[in-house]
Amino acid sequence: MAGLVDWINAISQLLFTVVFLLLFLGFNQRLQVFLQSRNISAKLKVLETYALESKQKTIEFLKNNGSQNPESVFNTASEYFVISPVDIEPTDIIRRLETLLRTQETRFEKLVEETLPNTDKFTRSLALTALEISAALNQVYKIVRHYLLLGRKTNNWILIMQLDMLMPTLLRQAKSYRQALDVFLEGKPIGDGAGPLLAFNIVKLSQPTEEISKDTVYYTTSIEERTVYVVKAKGPQSNVGHPGEAVEKLVEKLISNGKEIGLIITLDAALKLEGEETGSIAEGVGAAIGDPGPEKIRIERIAAKYGIPLHAVVIKMGFEEAILEMKKQVVEGVEKAMEVVRELIRKVPKEKAIIIAGIGNTIGIA
Amino acid sequence: MISNLALAISPETQSLITLVMMALILTLFYYAILKSIPPSTQEVLTTKVIVRCINEDHEEQRTFQKGMYIGKILDEKCPKCSSSLYIHRIYAENMFEEKTTRKP
Numbered sequence: 001m002a003g004l005v006d007w008i009n010a011i012s013q014l015l016f017t018v019v020f021l022l023l024f025l026g027f028n029q030r031l032q033v034f035l036q037s038r039n040i041s042a043k044l045k046v047l048e049t050y051a052l053e054s055k056q057k058t059i060e061f062l063k064n065n066g067s068q069n070p071e072s073v074f075n076t077a078s079e080y081f082v083i084s085p086v087d088i089e090p091t092d093i094i095r096r097l098e099t100l101l102r103t104q105e106t107r108f109e110k111l112v113e114e115t116l117p118n119t120d121k122f123t124r125s126l127a128l129t130a131l132e133i134s135a136a137l138n139q140v141y142k143i144v145r146h147y148l149l150l151g152r153k154t155n156n157w158i159l160i161m162q163l164d165m166l167m168p169t170l171l172r173q174a175k176s177y178r179q180a181l182d183v184f185l186e187g188k189p190i191g192d193g194a195g196p197l198l199a200f201n202i203v204k205l206s207q208p209t210e211e212i213s214k215d216t217v218y219y220t221t222s223i224e225e226r227t228v229y230v231v232k233a234k235g236p237q238s239n240v241g242h243p244g245e246a247v248e249k250l251v252e253k254l255i256s257n258g259k260e261i262g263l264i265i266t267l268d269a270a271l272k273l274e275g276e277e278t279g280s281i282a283e284g285v286g287a288a289i290g291d292p293g294p295e296k297i298r299i300e301r302i303a304a305k306y307g308i309p310l311h312a313v314v315i316k317m318g319f320e321e322a323i324l325e326m327k328k329q330v331v332e333g334v335e336k337a338m339e340v341v342r343e344l345i346r347k348v349p350k351e352k353a354i355i356i357a358g359i360g361n362t363i364g365i366a
Numbered sequence: 367m368i369s370n371l372a373l374a375i376s377p378e379t380q381s382l383i384t385l386v387m388m389a390l391i392l393t394l395f396y397y398a399i400l401k402s403i404p405p406s407t408q409e410v411l412t413t414k415v416i417v418r419c420i421n422e423d424h425e426e427q428r429t430f431q432k433g434m435y436i437g438k439i440l441d442e443k444c445p446k447c448s449s450s451l452y453i454h455r456i457y458a459e460n461m462f463e464e465k466t467t468r469k470p
Protein backbone atom coordinates (compact mmCIF):
# COMPACT_ATOMS: atom_id res chain seq x y z
CA MET A 1 0.00 0.00 0.00
CA ALA A 2 2.83 2.38 0.91
CA GLY A 3 4.47 1.48 -2.43
CA LEU A 4 1.41 2.66 -4.32
CA VAL A 5 1.39 5.99 -2.48
CA ASP A 6 5.06 6.48 -3.31
CA TRP A 7 4.33 5.84 -6.96
CA ILE A 8 1.44 8.31 -7.00
CA ASN A 9 3.66 10.91 -5.38
CA ALA A 10 6.53 10.31 -7.80
CA ILE A 11 4.29 10.52 -10.86
CA SER A 12 2.55 13.67 -9.70
CA GLN A 13 5.90 15.34 -8.95
CA LEU A 14 7.15 14.44 -12.42
CA LEU A 15 3.92 15.69 -14.01
CA PHE A 16 4.19 19.01 -12.21
CA THR A 17 7.81 19.44 -13.28
CA VAL A 18 6.96 18.71 -16.91
CA VAL A 19 4.00 21.11 -16.92
CA PHE A 20 6.17 23.73 -15.22
CA LEU A 21 8.81 23.42 -17.95
CA LEU A 22 6.19 23.47 -20.71
CA LEU A 23 4.89 26.79 -19.39
CA PHE A 24 8.25 28.35 -20.22
CA LEU A 25 8.16 26.87 -23.70
CA GLY A 26 4.88 28.62 -24.55
CA PHE A 27 2.72 25.53 -24.20
CA ASN A 28 -0.01 27.46 -22.40
CA GLN A 29 -0.34 29.82 -25.35
CA ARG A 30 -0.51 26.96 -27.82
CA LEU A 31 -3.21 25.32 -25.81
CA GLN A 32 -5.09 28.59 -25.65
CA VAL A 33 -4.76 29.17 -29.40
CA PHE A 34 -5.91 25.62 -30.04
CA LEU A 35 -8.98 26.12 -27.89
CA GLN A 36 -9.70 29.53 -29.38
CA SER A 37 -9.39 28.43 -32.96
CA ARG A 38 -11.74 25.56 -32.21
CA ASN A 39 -14.17 28.06 -30.73
CA ILE A 40 -13.89 30.27 -33.82
CA SER A 41 -14.50 27.27 -36.10
CA ALA A 42 -17.70 26.47 -34.23
CA LYS A 43 -18.94 30.04 -34.56
CA LEU A 44 -17.84 30.18 -38.18
CA LYS A 45 -20.21 27.28 -38.82
CA VAL A 46 -23.03 29.46 -37.53
CA LEU A 47 -21.97 32.33 -39.79
CA GLU A 48 -21.89 29.91 -42.70
CA THR A 49 -25.43 28.78 -41.91
CA TYR A 50 -26.62 32.41 -41.88
CA ALA A 51 -24.89 33.09 -45.20
CA LEU A 52 -26.28 29.95 -46.84
CA GLU A 53 -29.80 30.43 -45.49
CA SER A 54 -29.97 34.03 -46.64
CA LYS A 55 -28.60 33.08 -50.05
CA GLN A 56 -31.23 30.38 -50.39
CA LYS A 57 -34.04 32.71 -49.32
CA THR A 58 -32.92 35.48 -51.66
CA ILE A 59 -32.61 33.15 -54.63
CA GLU A 60 -36.00 31.66 -53.83
CA PHE A 61 -37.53 35.12 -53.67
CA LEU A 62 -36.02 36.03 -57.04
CA LYS A 63 -37.20 32.77 -58.57
CA ASN A 64 -40.75 33.16 -57.22
CA ASN A 65 -40.95 36.57 -58.83
CA GLY A 66 -39.96 35.30 -62.24
CA SER A 67 -36.18 35.51 -62.37
CA GLN A 68 -34.52 33.23 -64.92
CA ASN A 69 -30.97 33.59 -63.60
CA PRO A 70 -31.17 34.10 -59.82
CA GLU A 71 -27.81 32.41 -59.15
CA SER A 72 -25.82 34.68 -61.42
CA VAL A 73 -27.61 37.79 -60.11
CA PHE A 74 -26.80 36.71 -56.58
CA ASN A 75 -23.15 36.12 -57.41
CA THR A 76 -22.75 39.49 -59.11
CA ALA A 77 -24.32 41.25 -56.12
CA SER A 78 -22.43 39.34 -53.44
CA GLU A 79 -19.02 39.89 -55.02
CA TYR A 80 -19.66 43.55 -55.86
CA PHE A 81 -17.12 46.02 -54.49
CA VAL A 82 -16.66 49.77 -54.25
CA ILE A 83 -13.16 51.21 -54.40
CA SER A 84 -13.05 54.18 -52.06
CA PRO A 85 -11.93 57.42 -53.67
CA VAL A 86 -8.39 58.81 -53.24
CA ASP A 87 -8.28 60.66 -49.93
CA ILE A 88 -4.71 61.98 -49.82
CA GLU A 89 -5.96 64.57 -52.31
CA PRO A 90 -9.35 65.46 -50.81
CA THR A 91 -10.48 68.08 -53.36
CA ASP A 92 -14.09 67.19 -54.40
CA ILE A 93 -13.82 63.84 -52.69
CA ILE A 94 -17.49 64.12 -51.78
CA ARG A 95 -18.52 64.50 -55.42
CA ARG A 96 -16.33 61.60 -56.43
CA LEU A 97 -17.78 59.47 -53.64
CA GLU A 98 -21.29 60.45 -54.63
CA THR A 99 -20.64 59.47 -58.24
CA LEU A 100 -19.41 56.05 -57.11
CA LEU A 101 -22.37 55.47 -54.79
CA ARG A 102 -24.91 56.55 -57.41
CA THR A 103 -23.25 54.33 -59.98
CA GLN A 104 -23.49 51.38 -57.62
CA GLU A 105 -27.12 52.18 -56.88
CA THR A 106 -28.03 52.34 -60.57
CA ARG A 107 -26.09 49.17 -61.32
CA PHE A 108 -27.94 47.22 -58.63
CA GLU A 109 -31.31 48.61 -59.66
CA LYS A 110 -30.68 47.68 -63.29
CA LEU A 111 -29.52 44.23 -62.22
CA VAL A 112 -32.78 43.60 -60.37
CA GLU A 113 -34.91 45.27 -63.02
CA GLU A 114 -33.48 43.07 -65.75
CA THR A 115 -33.94 39.85 -63.82
CA LEU A 116 -37.44 40.74 -62.57
CA PRO A 117 -38.97 42.56 -65.54
CA ASN A 118 -42.65 41.95 -64.69
CA THR A 119 -42.74 43.14 -61.08
CA ASP A 120 -43.65 46.35 -59.30
CA LYS A 121 -41.28 48.73 -57.60
CA PHE A 122 -42.12 47.37 -54.16
CA THR A 123 -41.07 43.79 -54.98
CA ARG A 124 -37.92 45.00 -56.74
CA SER A 125 -36.93 47.06 -53.71
CA LEU A 126 -37.35 43.99 -51.50
CA ALA A 127 -35.20 41.93 -53.86
CA LEU A 128 -32.55 44.63 -53.83
CA THR A 129 -32.46 44.80 -50.04
CA ALA A 130 -32.42 41.00 -49.77
CA LEU A 131 -29.43 40.92 -52.12
CA GLU A 132 -27.64 43.56 -50.05
CA ILE A 133 -28.27 41.74 -46.77
CA SER A 134 -27.19 38.34 -48.03
CA ALA A 135 -24.15 39.89 -49.71
CA ALA A 136 -23.15 41.39 -46.37
CA LEU A 137 -23.59 38.06 -44.57
CA ASN A 138 -21.61 36.27 -47.24
CA GLN A 139 -18.84 38.85 -46.93
CA VAL A 140 -18.65 38.54 -43.14
CA TYR A 141 -18.43 34.77 -43.40
CA LYS A 142 -15.66 34.93 -45.98
CA ILE A 143 -13.61 37.48 -44.06
CA VAL A 144 -13.78 35.56 -40.77
CA ARG A 145 -12.85 32.36 -42.57
CA HIS A 146 -9.91 34.16 -44.19
CA TYR A 147 -8.48 35.36 -40.89
CA LEU A 148 -8.98 32.00 -39.21
CA LEU A 149 -7.19 30.13 -42.00
CA LEU A 150 -4.48 32.78 -42.19
CA GLY A 151 -3.96 32.66 -38.43
CA ARG A 152 -3.65 28.89 -38.48
CA LYS A 153 -1.40 28.83 -41.52
CA THR A 154 1.05 31.43 -40.18
CA ASN A 155 0.67 30.29 -36.56
CA ASN A 156 -0.22 33.87 -35.68
CA TRP A 157 -1.78 33.61 -32.26
CA ILE A 158 -2.40 37.35 -31.94
CA LEU A 159 -4.66 37.12 -34.98
CA ILE A 160 -6.53 34.13 -33.57
CA MET A 161 -6.96 35.75 -30.17
CA GLN A 162 -8.27 38.99 -31.64
CA LEU A 163 -10.67 37.10 -33.84
CA ASP A 164 -11.87 35.02 -30.91
CA MET A 165 -12.59 38.15 -28.91
CA LEU A 166 -14.44 39.76 -31.82
CA MET A 167 -16.56 36.71 -32.56
CA PRO A 168 -19.42 37.33 -30.07
CA THR A 169 -20.02 40.85 -31.44
CA LEU A 170 -19.76 39.70 -35.05
CA LEU A 171 -22.11 36.83 -34.39
CA ARG A 172 -24.66 39.09 -32.76
CA GLN A 173 -24.64 41.51 -35.69
CA ALA A 174 -24.76 38.68 -38.22
CA LYS A 175 -27.73 37.23 -36.39
CA SER A 176 -29.65 40.49 -36.57
CA TYR A 177 -28.85 40.78 -40.28
CA ARG A 178 -30.17 37.27 -40.77
CA GLN A 179 -33.39 38.15 -38.92
CA ALA A 180 -33.63 41.44 -40.80
CA LEU A 181 -33.87 39.53 -44.07
CA ASP A 182 -37.14 37.94 -42.95
CA VAL A 183 -38.50 41.27 -41.74
CA PHE A 184 -37.68 42.96 -45.04
CA LEU A 185 -39.11 40.18 -47.17
CA GLU A 186 -42.41 40.60 -45.31
CA GLY A 187 -42.35 44.36 -45.86
CA LYS A 188 -42.77 45.35 -42.22
CA PRO A 189 -41.60 48.78 -41.00
CA ILE A 190 -38.19 48.70 -39.28
CA GLY A 191 -36.76 50.78 -36.43
CA ASP A 192 -34.80 52.92 -38.86
CA GLY A 193 -38.17 54.01 -40.26
CA ALA A 194 -38.70 56.30 -37.24
CA GLY A 195 -37.93 59.42 -39.33
CA PRO A 196 -40.30 58.50 -42.18
CA LEU A 197 -42.98 57.52 -39.63
CA LEU A 198 -42.80 60.98 -38.09
CA ALA A 199 -43.13 62.49 -41.56
CA PHE A 200 -46.16 60.26 -42.17
CA ASN A 201 -47.70 61.32 -38.86
CA ILE A 202 -47.50 64.94 -40.00
CA VAL A 203 -48.86 64.53 -43.52
CA LYS A 204 -51.20 61.56 -42.80
CA LEU A 205 -52.88 60.32 -45.98
CA SER A 206 -52.32 63.37 -48.18
CA GLN A 207 -50.67 63.09 -51.58
CA PRO A 208 -47.07 64.23 -52.09
CA THR A 209 -46.64 67.60 -53.82
CA GLU A 210 -43.80 66.38 -56.02
CA GLU A 211 -41.09 63.73 -56.39
CA ILE A 212 -38.31 66.25 -56.06
CA SER A 213 -35.37 63.89 -56.45
CA LYS A 214 -35.11 60.18 -57.20
CA ASP A 215 -37.34 58.13 -54.84
CA THR A 216 -37.76 61.17 -52.57
CA VAL A 217 -40.98 63.16 -52.23
CA TYR A 218 -42.10 66.26 -50.40
CA TYR A 219 -45.48 67.25 -48.97
CA THR A 220 -46.85 70.70 -48.22
CA THR A 221 -48.86 71.17 -45.04
CA SER A 222 -49.13 73.51 -42.10
CA ILE A 223 -48.34 73.15 -38.42
CA GLU A 224 -48.89 75.84 -35.80
CA GLU A 225 -49.98 78.25 -38.58
CA ARG A 226 -46.70 77.97 -40.44
CA THR A 227 -46.14 76.46 -43.87
CA VAL A 228 -44.22 73.22 -43.51
CA TYR A 229 -42.56 71.17 -46.26
CA VAL A 230 -42.06 67.55 -45.28
CA VAL A 231 -39.39 65.55 -47.10
CA LYS A 232 -39.33 61.75 -46.97
CA ALA A 233 -38.28 58.75 -49.03
CA LYS A 234 -41.07 57.39 -51.22
CA GLY A 235 -42.83 54.45 -49.62
CA PRO A 236 -43.87 51.82 -48.92
CA GLN A 237 -40.95 50.17 -50.71
CA SER A 238 -37.58 49.57 -49.05
CA ASN A 239 -35.89 52.85 -49.84
CA VAL A 240 -33.93 55.64 -48.18
CA GLY A 241 -34.16 58.05 -51.10
CA HIS A 242 -31.88 61.06 -51.54
CA PRO A 243 -32.94 63.37 -48.72
CA GLY A 244 -29.85 65.58 -49.03
CA GLU A 245 -30.42 66.31 -52.66
CA ALA A 246 -34.14 66.75 -52.03
CA VAL A 247 -33.63 69.31 -49.25
CA GLU A 248 -31.09 71.18 -51.36
CA LYS A 249 -33.40 71.36 -54.38
CA LEU A 250 -36.37 72.31 -52.23
CA VAL A 251 -34.52 75.17 -50.53
CA GLU A 252 -33.29 76.52 -53.88
CA LYS A 253 -36.79 76.25 -55.33
CA LEU A 254 -38.49 77.98 -52.40
CA ILE A 255 -35.91 80.75 -52.28
CA SER A 256 -36.19 81.39 -56.02
CA ASN A 257 -39.97 81.66 -55.49
CA GLY A 258 -39.30 84.44 -52.99
CA LYS A 259 -40.01 82.42 -49.85
CA GLU A 260 -37.99 82.71 -46.69
CA ILE A 261 -36.97 79.58 -44.79
CA GLY A 262 -36.75 79.86 -41.03
CA LEU A 263 -35.78 76.34 -40.03
CA ILE A 264 -34.65 72.93 -41.26
CA ILE A 265 -35.25 69.96 -38.96
CA THR A 266 -33.81 66.53 -39.69
CA LEU A 267 -35.25 63.51 -37.88
CA ASP A 268 -33.48 60.20 -37.72
CA ALA A 269 -33.00 57.05 -35.72
CA ALA A 270 -29.74 57.11 -33.74
CA LEU A 271 -27.78 54.37 -32.03
CA LYS A 272 -28.34 54.44 -28.30
CA LEU A 273 -25.63 53.77 -25.77
CA GLU A 274 -25.97 50.53 -23.80
CA GLY A 275 -28.15 51.29 -20.79
CA GLU A 276 -30.11 54.06 -22.49
CA GLU A 277 -33.77 53.45 -23.14
CA THR A 278 -35.12 52.50 -26.55
CA GLY A 279 -37.33 55.24 -27.94
CA SER A 280 -35.85 58.04 -25.86
CA ILE A 281 -35.32 61.21 -27.84
CA ALA A 282 -32.67 63.89 -27.99
CA GLU A 283 -32.47 67.26 -29.64
CA GLY A 284 -29.33 68.67 -31.21
CA VAL A 285 -27.88 70.68 -34.01
CA GLY A 286 -26.65 69.55 -37.44
CA ALA A 287 -27.89 67.16 -40.09
CA ALA A 288 -29.05 63.91 -38.51
CA ILE A 289 -28.42 61.48 -41.34
CA GLY A 290 -26.27 58.39 -41.39
CA ASP A 291 -25.12 58.21 -45.01
CA PRO A 292 -21.40 58.00 -45.95
CA GLY A 293 -21.35 61.77 -46.54
CA PRO A 294 -22.76 63.01 -49.86
CA GLU A 295 -26.35 63.50 -48.65
CA LYS A 296 -25.39 64.96 -45.30
CA ILE A 297 -23.04 67.54 -46.79
CA ARG A 298 -25.73 68.82 -49.15
CA ILE A 299 -27.97 69.68 -46.21
CA GLU A 300 -25.12 71.31 -44.31
CA ARG A 301 -24.00 73.32 -47.35
CA ILE A 302 -27.45 74.59 -48.26
CA ALA A 303 -28.15 75.56 -44.64
CA ALA A 304 -24.83 77.37 -44.44
CA LYS A 305 -25.35 79.09 -47.82
CA TYR A 306 -28.59 80.78 -46.76
CA GLY A 307 -27.89 80.90 -43.01
CA ILE A 308 -30.82 78.64 -42.11
CA PRO A 309 -30.79 77.15 -38.57
CA LEU A 310 -30.29 73.39 -38.83
CA HIS A 311 -31.79 71.34 -36.02
CA ALA A 312 -31.76 67.60 -35.43
CA VAL A 313 -34.09 65.37 -33.44
CA VAL A 314 -33.13 61.73 -32.97
CA ILE A 315 -34.97 58.69 -31.68
CA LYS A 316 -32.58 56.33 -29.94
CA MET A 317 -32.46 52.57 -30.41
CA GLY A 318 -30.01 49.68 -30.48
CA PHE A 319 -28.35 48.38 -33.65
CA GLU A 320 -30.64 45.34 -33.79
CA GLU A 321 -33.70 47.45 -33.14
CA ALA A 322 -32.82 49.73 -36.05
CA ILE A 323 -32.75 46.97 -38.67
CA LEU A 324 -35.47 44.75 -37.22
CA GLU A 325 -39.22 45.31 -36.81
CA MET A 326 -40.14 48.69 -35.39
CA LYS A 327 -40.88 48.35 -31.69
CA LYS A 328 -43.66 49.92 -29.69
CA GLN A 329 -41.17 52.03 -27.76
CA VAL A 330 -39.93 53.55 -31.04
CA VAL A 331 -43.49 54.42 -32.09
CA GLU A 332 -43.96 56.13 -28.73
CA GLY A 333 -40.61 57.89 -29.19
CA VAL A 334 -41.80 59.22 -32.55
CA GLU A 335 -44.85 60.73 -30.83
CA LYS A 336 -42.61 62.38 -28.22
CA ALA A 337 -40.34 63.69 -30.99
CA MET A 338 -43.37 65.38 -32.59
CA GLU A 339 -43.74 67.50 -29.45
CA VAL A 340 -40.12 68.63 -29.75
CA VAL A 341 -40.71 69.48 -33.42
CA ARG A 342 -43.77 71.57 -32.52
CA GLU A 343 -41.76 73.34 -29.85
CA LEU A 344 -39.06 74.23 -32.40
CA ILE A 345 -41.63 75.35 -34.98
CA ARG A 346 -43.31 77.74 -32.52
CA LYS A 347 -40.06 79.68 -32.20
CA VAL A 348 -40.03 80.53 -35.93
CA PRO A 349 -41.84 83.70 -37.15
CA LYS A 350 -45.15 82.84 -38.82
CA GLU A 351 -44.27 84.15 -42.28
CA LYS A 352 -41.23 81.88 -42.65
CA ALA A 353 -41.39 78.40 -44.16
CA ILE A 354 -40.08 75.29 -42.42
CA ILE A 355 -38.54 72.12 -43.86
CA ILE A 356 -38.79 68.82 -42.00
CA ALA A 357 -36.87 65.83 -43.33
CA GLY A 358 -37.69 62.35 -42.00
CA ILE A 359 -34.53 60.35 -42.66
CA GLY A 360 -34.39 56.56 -42.81
CA ASN A 361 -35.65 53.49 -44.63
CA THR A 362 -39.33 53.91 -45.33
CA ILE A 363 -40.18 50.24 -45.86
CA GLY A 364 -43.76 49.58 -44.81
CA ILE A 365 -44.60 53.27 -44.47
CA ALA A 366 -46.42 55.00 -47.33
CA MET B 367 3.65 18.15 -1.23
CA ILE B 368 0.86 17.58 1.27
CA SER B 369 2.40 14.29 2.51
CA ASN B 370 5.49 16.14 3.77
CA LEU B 371 3.48 18.62 5.81
CA ALA B 372 0.72 16.62 7.44
CA LEU B 373 2.66 14.11 9.53
CA ALA B 374 -0.09 12.83 11.79
CA ILE B 375 -2.34 11.45 9.03
CA SER B 376 -1.66 8.17 7.27
CA PRO B 377 -0.45 8.41 3.64
CA GLU B 378 -3.56 6.66 2.29
CA THR B 379 -5.86 9.24 3.87
CA GLN B 380 -3.65 11.99 2.52
CA SER B 381 -3.94 10.68 -1.03
CA LEU B 382 -7.68 10.45 -0.59
CA ILE B 383 -7.87 13.99 0.73
CA THR B 384 -5.79 15.22 -2.23
CA LEU B 385 -8.12 13.52 -4.70
CA VAL B 386 -11.25 14.87 -3.01
CA MET B 387 -9.82 18.39 -2.97
CA MET B 388 -8.88 18.21 -6.64
CA ALA B 389 -12.38 17.06 -7.50
CA LEU B 390 -13.81 19.90 -5.44
CA ILE B 391 -11.62 22.50 -7.15
CA LEU B 392 -12.57 21.19 -10.59
CA THR B 393 -16.26 21.34 -9.71
CA LEU B 394 -15.93 24.92 -8.47
CA PHE B 395 -14.02 25.87 -11.61
CA TYR B 396 -16.70 24.37 -13.83
CA TYR B 397 -19.40 26.13 -11.85
CA ALA B 398 -17.59 29.47 -12.24
CA ILE B 399 -17.42 28.99 -16.01
CA LEU B 400 -21.12 28.18 -16.18
CA LYS B 401 -21.94 31.26 -14.12
CA SER B 402 -19.87 33.55 -16.34
CA ILE B 403 -22.06 32.84 -19.41
CA PRO B 404 -24.70 35.60 -19.46
CA PRO B 405 -28.32 34.40 -19.58
CA SER B 406 -29.86 34.78 -23.02
CA THR B 407 -32.16 37.77 -23.36
CA GLN B 408 -34.48 36.44 -26.01
CA GLU B 409 -37.56 38.52 -26.62
CA VAL B 410 -40.73 37.15 -28.09
CA LEU B 411 -42.19 39.80 -30.35
CA THR B 412 -45.63 39.90 -31.93
CA THR B 413 -46.53 42.26 -34.72
CA LYS B 414 -49.58 44.43 -34.13
CA VAL B 415 -51.47 46.36 -36.76
CA ILE B 416 -53.65 49.27 -35.70
CA VAL B 417 -56.41 50.16 -38.15
CA ARG B 418 -58.17 53.52 -37.87
CA CYS B 419 -61.00 55.35 -39.54
CA ILE B 420 -59.98 58.47 -41.50
CA ASN B 421 -62.31 60.46 -39.25
CA GLU B 422 -60.40 59.13 -36.24
CA ASP B 423 -63.57 57.91 -34.53
CA HIS B 424 -62.83 54.18 -34.64
CA GLU B 425 -59.79 52.02 -33.99
CA GLU B 426 -59.15 48.30 -34.03
CA GLN B 427 -56.33 45.78 -33.89
CA ARG B 428 -55.41 43.26 -36.58
CA THR B 429 -52.73 40.66 -37.20
CA PHE B 430 -50.08 41.39 -39.80
CA GLN B 431 -50.42 40.07 -43.33
CA LYS B 432 -48.11 40.49 -46.28
CA GLY B 433 -48.89 43.57 -48.29
CA MET B 434 -49.91 45.68 -45.31
CA TYR B 435 -48.16 49.00 -44.82
CA ILE B 436 -48.68 52.13 -42.74
CA GLY B 437 -50.91 54.51 -44.66
CA LYS B 438 -52.64 51.83 -46.73
CA ILE B 439 -56.32 52.58 -47.29
CA LEU B 440 -58.39 49.43 -46.84
CA ASP B 441 -61.44 48.36 -48.81
CA GLU B 442 -63.54 48.05 -45.67
CA LYS B 443 -65.75 50.76 -44.24
CA CYS B 444 -65.87 52.15 -40.72
CA PRO B 445 -68.69 50.56 -38.67
CA LYS B 446 -69.52 53.95 -37.13
CA CYS B 447 -69.44 56.48 -39.95
CA SER B 448 -68.82 54.23 -42.99
CA SER B 449 -65.82 56.21 -44.21
CA SER B 450 -62.61 54.43 -45.23
CA LEU B 451 -60.29 52.66 -42.83
CA TYR B 452 -56.52 52.96 -43.05
CA ILE B 453 -53.52 51.34 -41.38
CA HIS B 454 -52.35 53.69 -38.68
CA ARG B 455 -49.50 51.72 -37.08
CA ILE B 456 -47.52 48.53 -37.49
CA TYR B 457 -45.21 47.68 -34.64
CA ALA B 458 -43.75 44.81 -32.64
CA GLU B 459 -44.53 44.35 -29.01
CA ASN B 460 -42.84 42.11 -26.48
CA MET B 461 -45.30 39.40 -25.49
CA PHE B 462 -43.94 39.17 -21.98
CA GLU B 463 -43.43 42.47 -20.25
CA GLU B 464 -39.79 43.37 -20.03
CA LYS B 465 -38.44 40.90 -17.54
CA THR B 466 -35.18 40.45 -19.36
CA THR B 467 -33.85 43.99 -19.20
CA ARG B 468 -32.22 44.76 -15.90
CA LYS B 469 -31.72 48.35 -14.83
CA PRO B 470 -28.17 48.97 -13.59
Ligand SMILES: [Zn+2]
Pocket residue numbers: 419420421422423424444445446447448449
Ligand atom coordinates in the same frame (compact mmCIF):
# COMPACT_ATOMS: atom_id res chain seq x y z
ZN1 LIG C 1 -65.45 56.43 -38.70
